[in-house]
Amino acid sequence: MEQNPVLEIRNLSRTFAHGAVRAVDQIDLDVQPGEIVSILGPSGCGKTTTMRIIAGLDLPTAGEVRILGKNVAGKPPHQRNVGLVFQSLAIFPHMSVKQNVAFGLRMQGLARNLIEAKVAKALELVQLSPEKFAGRRPSELSGGQLQRVALARTLVTEPALVLFDEPMAALDRRLRDYMAVELRSIQKQLGLAAVYVTHDQETASMMSDRVIIMNAGKILQAGTPEEIYETPNSKFVSDFLGDTNTLRIERVLEQKDGKSLVQTNAGVTIRVANSGDIGEGAFVIFRPEQTIVYPADPGGAFEGEVVSSQFRSGLHRWQIVLRGGNKLIAQSTENRLASSAGDTVWVTIDPGKARIVRQ
Amino acid sequence: MSMPTATGRFGIEWQLVKGITCMLLALMLAPICMVLVISFTSGETLQFPPPALSLRWYQEVWTMLVGPDAGIGRLRESLLVSLEIAALTSLVCVLAGVPTSYALVRYRFAGKTVIEELIGLPVVFPAVVLGIALLVLVSASDLNFGIFQIVAAHSIIGLPFLMRNCMAAMRGIDPMLEEAAMTLGASAPKVFREIVLPLASGGIGSGAILVFILSFNEFTLSYFLYSVDVFPLSIWLFQQANTSFSPAVFAVSSLIVVVNVAAVLVVDAVIGSRGSAA
Ligand SMILES: Nc1ncnc2c1ncn2[C@@H]1O[C@H](COP(=O)(O)OP(=O)(O)O)[C@@H](O)[C@H]1O
Ligand SMILES: [Mg+2]
Secondary structure, X not given: OOOXXXXXXXXXXXXXXXXXXXXXXXXXXXXXXXXXXXXXXXXXXOHHHHHHHHHOOOOOOEEEEEEOOEEOOOOOHHHOXXXXXXXXXXXXXXXXXXXXXXXXXXXXXXXXHHHHHHHHHHHHHOOOOHHHXXXXXHHHOOHHHHHHHHHHHHHXXXXXXXXXXXXXXXXXXXXXXXXXXXXXXXXXXXXXOEEEEEOOHHHHHHHOOEEEEEEOOEEEXXXXXXXXXXXXXXXXXXXXXOOOEEEEEEEEEXXXXXXXXXXXXXXXXXXXXXXXXXXXXXXXXXXXXXXXXXXXXXXXXXXXXXXXXXXXXXXXXXXXXXXXOOEEEEEEOOOOOOOOOOOEEEEEEOOOOOEEEEO | OOOOOHHHHHOHHHHHHHHHHHHHHHXXXXXXXXXXXXXXXXXXXXXXXXXXXXXXXXXXXXXXXXXXXXXXXXXXXXXHHHHXXXXXXXXXXXXXXXHHHHHHHHOOOOOHHHHXXXXXXHHHOOHHHHHHHHHHHHHHHOXXXXXXXXXXXXXXXXXXXXXXXXXXXXXXXXXXXXXXXXXXXXXXXHHHHHHHHHHHHHHHHHHHHHHHHHHHHOOHHHHHHOOOOOOOHHHHHHHHHHHOOOHHHHHHHHHHHHHHHHHHHHHHHHHHHHHOOO
């Protein structure tokens, strides 16, 4: 049986200041049952506004939100069955951990012993031992523990859809990664449908089945984390997902079988893995690990000078300035260059990976 | 206030500031201290300093309050009426002021600034004028409102004090707490009861106590609106002072001062422990 998507967003827009600020600009988004979709984008791109509209805390200026196939226009937040874990966590300061987690169940009017049982289970799910933590005040908890309380408080109400608005932004890197893995396993375990908002691409990749890249209120690209990383459709998306090398295209020499041969401003022609009408001001983009660095000219390579080199987490990286002034970053797991700063090197680009994108 | 500098602390300006402050405090406290001291006199008159100290006037007040003849002097009756008026005034101000404060803090609506101005008005409005106006109103209506005409008058001047405290507390509540409650299934009234009221309780409580004191001490409006049946303590004191002037009046006054100070201490404790919790 074909199931309805849990969430369908159609042509959603939200403007502020009488139309002067387009916080959300005609976006479409589907979330299937059991799927977690990340919205990834820089601060101010409209992520929180989108979440608030889905939860019913804000109203769209245009477009439609459907939850489990039903249009929820006009439905107040408490009737939507959508959970929202806030960026600020919004733990109730006047309630104990147990009272916080029990809040939603109490609002549902459940019997007291049922609430007790569900709260204990929810606390165990997020690995807070009920004996130890149930009676604590929020002021007695660490950031990571507050995070778990917020999670338990939302999950215990068994919402049809859970929205996460950068709930781990305040945690340090290691704890965030740990929580991301844990949250992912809880989500799989419960078969939750969720939207996870973040501006951190590593968390997004770790967390999600699909990623949506947003900028200035618009969706730029949607796909699996691998797809978007491997085949970004713009310089912005590529930049956002990690270090990107960029060369300006001067002329397209040839386009055949979905591949292209282009003349770049670095003076060398490059084969790239895609084609298309790219117009004026297009770029070739490729990642540092998609280059090979040679101490001697292998033929058809860029000639340049090493500016600096580092070794970090098992990776060698070189900052190189090409003849003509373009800068690029090369990366390899092996130390291909005994030499370092000041030496002349040659760089080739993996023709199966480099892509042309519009401005 | 900035810290005094090393030279400033010992300089002439600092000495001057200290001197003036002490003088003002003395000016303010001297009459009250005098009342307190005289209330402990052993004599029959208001002689200062008292010939000797005793508790006889407090004993006298006690008899006036609970003795067999308590009905005659009307002290007990006045005290009870004043307590009743103060309690009702606090209640009216809480019932009217808490929802209004919430609306003013959270929502934008037509006429919001007008309401904000109106609420502040009684603070600067001369009580005498308000008293006359209300008296005219009450007389014109030809009805007997009993205790409620004073309660209404006190509520008008008490409301700004309650709302100022209440709004300060509500401004300190993160709106996201309310939104979180909504997404967890709480309707608007439940959000108000479960989140807003508990988190603003410090402000509401301290505001209510302030209004209670204000009403209990209030004289001007009460003077215009009291009747034979509704005879508040402030009016009783005024009449006693005009007629008998026994040290017992000073003992009653001293007790009122103690009640006031105690209430202020309670407010301080409430604000200190809960007002900033949000
Ligand atoms: N209530 C509001 N009034 C005016 N502008 C707003 C309001 N809320 C958000 N915006 C604007 O909308 C844009 C998107 O904001 P937001 O959704 O919070 O971004 P993000 O969560 O991606 O950082 C920003 O430019 C922000 O300034
Ligand atoms: Mg945000």
